[in-house]
Amino acid sequence: MASASELASTQAELQSVKRALQSGAAYLGLQGEALQKYLLQLSEKENLLLSKQLHSMAAQDSFEPLLPATASSGPTRGYAAGHVTNGAHQPARPAPVGDAKAFNRENLQDVLTHMAEYEAVPAECAKALKALSSLAYSNARSVGKDERVLAALLRAVRLHQSEGAVQLTAMRAISNMAYDQEVALTRLAKSDVMGQLLTSMASKSEPKEIAARASEALARIIAAEVKPDSEGGGPPPEQPVQVPPGSPGALCGLFLAACSAEAPCKEIVPQLLLQLSSNEVIEAKQAAEGFTRCEQECKTPADGVGWLALAKVLSPMDSVRDLPAALVEAGAIRAAASIMTRFIEDRLVQLTGIEAMSSLVGNRWAGLRAFADVGGMERVEEAMRRHGQDSMIQTKGVRALGSGVQWPQDIQERARYSHRRAVDLTKTAMSQHGADVELQIAALEALAKYLDKTKCVSDIKDAGGEGLVKMMMTTHHSNAKVQQWGRHVLTGIGADPNWAPKAGALP
Structure with a gap:
């Protein structure tokens, strides 16, 4: 594939440019600031090629799903796609009266003092952050x-979210600090820092270098943990780094930050993982195990929804080669059932879980075998029983139950699947949500599958099943799919072949 070779060529050139910058050498006749600008252009090209590769991979994954819980991959109706992480903060303190004071840009104390005194003034914050970035470039560890540094930096970023100069200088400072592996693992691999980096990477803010610097910082933080000898991980420390007690680590921290972030931050994670994989920093097994492990950190329903939503983003895409299979191997389906x-x-939680x-x-x-072994279908059934008034849970549950009757017999036995329970839950959902046409289509299609596979005429006719089907066909007499599947069911149970729904009439 031409785009794959172009991506590899671009990434190889990126490494050459980075080495030239680190050594002060020239590359293609460029040095200093001119070479920095060329590096940015290459980074933007790499991100574009990575994005195209993700879309291409997703398009190729077009096989019929074995557990079709939803008819489409669009956003869930009536539910938020993600939740906001940026909490409220105290407003900026008024700046001192008069012209802004000068400060010693080579003294960390003076830089932090200036940023605190002039936190209400974007231009002065940007000056202080630029000085901070320069200090971090010279001595990332100190x-x-x-x-005090990260607290001050993050406050400035959140106070001035629309100020490109503040955002860019802040991302440069974090990226420079991340070059020290000890700092990366002990200071930067925290939810507030990782969350801000994801937000900056996912933003469409100008200049575009903001996202590139955030991506670079995240890559360095992750590399410091999973592959400390890689170029992206910075120089290794003299002694092995001890991760602080209670810290989930850099990789798990990344996923936890994405779990609690808004949808755009979740959607950027595959691109970051693909970048790390292309640079041979991370493998699918490491990514899958890190993601599955962080399920144990989900202490609230909101945490659980975030983890499950991120699982939806990661599993259908080959963001890292073999990642979907690695997620199954690592126990991600068991983790989802646990949540x-x-x-x-x-x-x-139940809707996103299905x-x-x-x-x-x-x-x-x-x-599918992993789903069967962890009692996945029982989780679907229980969600439907507990939340009978939620039409979305019922619709997706009905689709999932309907898929089970088509599984091989050994899978049905492993899953303790019962088509009789499935029929009862489907008819209950139909009766509770008669006005929901999408649910009725899913339910009638499922009943048709049960009849075709098991000849369960009596199970469907019990408790007024024939009348229920006719009522739904009458209620939705103008919907072609309701009529198609309803007629299929009536024919299967031996109902009057001449019966037809009449608008405004009950059967």
């Missing part, structure tokens, strides 16, 4: 280990 069990009373497990299974038989 700057990064100062307790659903933990927060059974939360409707959004979607996430469907995405994790995909078209992979190993995924």
Whole structure:
């Protein structure tokens, strides 16, 4: 594929430019600031090629899913796609009266004092952050280990979210600090820093170098943990770095930050992982294990929804080669089922859980076997029973149950699947949500599958099943799919072949 070779060529040139910058040498006759600008142009080209590769991979993954919990991959109706992480903060303190004071840009204390005094003035914050970036470039460890630095930097970034100069100088400072592996692992691999880097990487803010610098910082932080001898990880420390007690680590920290971030931050993670994979920093197994491990950190329903939503983003895309299969191998489906069990009373957890497990299974038989072994279908059934008034849970649950009757017999037995329970839950959903045409289409299609596979005429006719089908066909007499599947069901149970729905009439 031409784009793949172009990506490899671009990444190789990026490494050559970085080496030239680090050594002060020339590259293609460029040095200093001119070479920095060329590096930015190459980084933008790499991001564009990575994005095209992701879309291409996603388009190729077009096989029929084995657990079709949803009819489309669009956003969930009536539910937020993500949740906001930037909490409220105190407003900026008024700046001192008069002209801005001068400060010693080579003294960390003076830089921090100036940033605090003039935090309400974007231009002065940008000056202080530029000086901070320069200090971090000279001595990443002394700057990064100062307790005051990150708090001041993050406050400035959040106070001036629309100011490109503030955002860019802040990202440069973090990227320079991340070059020290000890600082990367002990200071920067924290949820607030990682979350801000993801937000900056996913933003469309100008200049574009903001996203490039944020991406570079994240790559250095992750590399410091998973491959400390790589170029992206910076010079190794003299002694092995001890991760602070209670810290999940850099890779898990990245996923946790993405879990609690808004949807655009989740969607940028595959691109970051693909970049790390292309640079041979991370492998699918490491990424999958890190993601699965951070499920244990989900302490609230909101945490659980975030993890499940990120699973939906990661599982259908080959963001890292073999990542979908690696997620199954690492136990991601078991982790999803665990979250659903933990927060059974939360409707959004259950809805996102059904979607996430469907995405994790995909078209992979190993995924379906894992789903069966962890009692995945029981989780779907329980969600439907607990949340009977939620039409989205019922619709997606009905689709998932309908897929089970088409599985091989050994998979059905491993999953403890019962088509009789599935029929009962489907009819209950139909009766509770008669006005929801999407649910009725899914339910009637599922009933048709049960009839075709098991000849379960009596199960469908019990408790007024024939009348229920006719009522839904009458209610939705103008919908072609309701009529098509309804007629299929009526024919299968031996109903009057001449019966037809009449608008405004009950059967």
